Amino acid sequence: MVYTIRPKRSYSDTRGEGARHVVATMVQFDERKDKQSLFPSVKRRLSRKVPISPEFTAMTTGHGKLRAYLHRFRIIESPICPCGQQEQTANHAIFDCNIVTRQRNDMIRKIQEAGGKWPTTCEALASNYLQIFSTFVRGIDFTIL
Numbered sequence: 058m059v060y061t062i063r064p065k066r067s068y069s070d071t072r073g074e075g076a077r078h079v080v081a082t083m084v085q086f087d088e089r090k091d092k093q094s095l096f097p098s099v100k101r102r103l104s105r106k107v108p109i110s111p112e113f114t115a116m117t118t119g120h121g122k123l124r125a126y127l128h129r130f131r132i133i134e135s136p137i138c139p140c141g142q143q144e145q146t147a148n149h150a151i152f153d154c155n156i157v158t159r160q161r162n163d164m165i166r167k168i169q170e171a172g173g174k175w176p177t178t179c180e181a182l183a184s185n186y187l188q189i190f191s192t193f194v195r196g197i198d199f200t201i202l
């Protein structure tokens with residue numbers, strides 16, 4: 058994956074664009090606060106034997122890897138997911154993104170086979186369905202996400 062790093066001064070070149078950028082960042086920050094509470098006890102859960110990859114961390118905390126996060130730190134220009142639907146947050150990848158539909162459908166089937174319902178909560182994913190969720194994350198090709 059290739060990221061384009063924009064020099065900071067380019068944001069002040071066009072005042073309108075810069076203003077929009079600031080607004081977008083603030084909105085994103087508020088969403089991130091919500092995201093962090095989606096997996097409130099994930100650290101405790103992770104003491105169980107689940108492989109913790111950078112991808113898994115990104116999907117449970119919203120930090121790293123995902124475009125909304127990379128964009129917030131101006132590592133990439135756009136927070137929009139390659140699917141074109143919306144910003145690529147952990148929530149988007151887990152519940153909405155059509156790039157990972159096959160992986161999500163596998164996860165949904167396994168959760169339903171275990172007697173669960175879909176959609177479920179992130180809390181349930183991190184507790185009741187941690188192995189299933191971990192397999193879902195491992196099945197995602199982050200080089201195209």
Ligand SMILES: [Zn+2]
Binds near residue numbers: 142150
């Ligand atoms: Zn997407």
